[in-house]
Amino acid sequence: MKCQRREFHQLPKRKRSAKARMETFNNMHLAKDMQFTTTNGIPILQPYQGPVDFELYSYSERKGLSDENQAIHFFQYDCTFDNAVWKNLETTTYELRHFDYLFTPDYSLYVDDFLRHQNIDFTYRTRFVGAYWQECGFNVIPTVSWGNANSLPIAIEGFPKYSILAVCGIGNKRSPVHLNLWRYAIKYIEEHLEPLLIIVYGEHVEVPGIHTPLKFIPDYITKHFRYERNSK
Numbered sequence: 001m002k003c004q005r006r007e008f009h010q011l012p013k014r015k016r017s018a019k020a021r022m023e024t025f026n027n028m029h030l031a032k033d034m035q036f037t038t039t040n041g042i043p044i045l046q047p048y049q050g051p052v053d054f055e056l057y058s059y060s061e062r063k064g065l066s067d068e069n070q071a072i073h074f075f076q077y078d079c080t081f082d083n084a085v086w087k088n089l090e091t092t093t094y095e096l097r098h099f100d101y102l103f104t105p106d107y108s109l110y111v112d113d114f115l116r117h118q119n120i121d122f123t124y125r126t127r128f129v130g131a132y133w134q135e136c137g138f139n140v141i142p143t144v145s146w147g148n149a150n151s152l153p154i155a156i157e158g159f160p161k162y163s164i165l166a167v168c169g170i171g172n173k174r175s176p177v178h179l180n181l182w183r184y185a186i187k188y189i190e191e192h193l194e195p196l197l198i199i200v201y202g203e204h205v206e207v208p209g210i211h212t213p214l215k216f217i218p219d220y221i222t223k224h225f226r227y228e229r230n231s232k
Contacts, residue, residue, distance in 0.1 A: 027089055027128060034131045037158050040120050043127040045104070046134055047163030048141050049196060054101050056201075056217055059084070062096065071101035071141070075168050075201045075219065081105060085129050093136060101139045103166055104130035109147035109155060119147060119154050127158040141166050141199065144189055149181060152188050165195045169202025170219055183207050186214075 035044045054071040059081050062072055074081050084092040085105045096102060107122035126143070134140045143166045146155035159165070167189070172182035182205070189195065190212045197213050204216045 030132050033135055040157060042124055042158035043131040044158045045127060045130050045142050045160055047160040048139060049164060050139055052164060052197065052199060052215060066098050068100055070099055071103065072096060072099050073103040073201065074105040086125050089129060089132065101141060102133050103141045104143045106143050106145050106168055109145055109151050111147040113150055119151050123154050123157060146185050149184060152185060156189060156192055159193055161194050163195055164197045166199040169200040169205060172205060186210060
């Protein structure tokens with residue numbers, strides 16, 4: 001069912017006081033209707049339980065697309081979209097208004113435990129963006145990102161139970177260690193969030209003992225690099 005989308009208008013001019021500039025810089029003027037976790041103050045997302053037969057495009061492919069039933073994902077290097085989805089969130093949201101589905105940004109988390117504060121910040125940003133998009137009326141598919149096993153409690157904070165979720169599967173076959181961690185994370189997500197379906201952006205991987213259906217979507221990044229290597 002097509003979502004009832006909030007009307008988008010030209011952004012109003014804002015007061016230029018120091019307080020107003022700081023609030024705008026941190027997007028706090030967009031947070032009035034959000035709810036936050038009591039643990040780390042992470043914005044809380046609502047579950048997505050709709051169709052998944054949409055056409056999937058990366059954020060870099062967004063220009064020139066305008067058909068219905070198209071989804072925009074952010075399974076790319078963080079630097080390619082961070083400025084857009086955090087520092088210019090309102091403008092980017094206006095540019096994406098024609099799309100029916102948006103995946104939450106896939107911010108990478110660090111594997112070093114001493115950078116836990118940075119992982120909390122990245123998790124806050126991606127949840128904030130997703131919550132804002134939900135308030136704007138988009139169909140939002142929550143994306144789970146993690147670093148090491150210790151980061152998983154932060155990685156799922158603010159996510160709802162019984163939702164369709166998405167994860168990145170790129171690079172999970174680099175070594176047995178990477179593969180074991182990826183499988184462990186999928187099982188952790190299943191145990192704590194009980195998702196209806198997990199969309200995996202990457203190659204097919206067996207996860208023994210899991211009960212949640214997995215929907216694998218071939219990724220452009222792996223195919224692109226393979227083409228480059230074979231062309232040399």
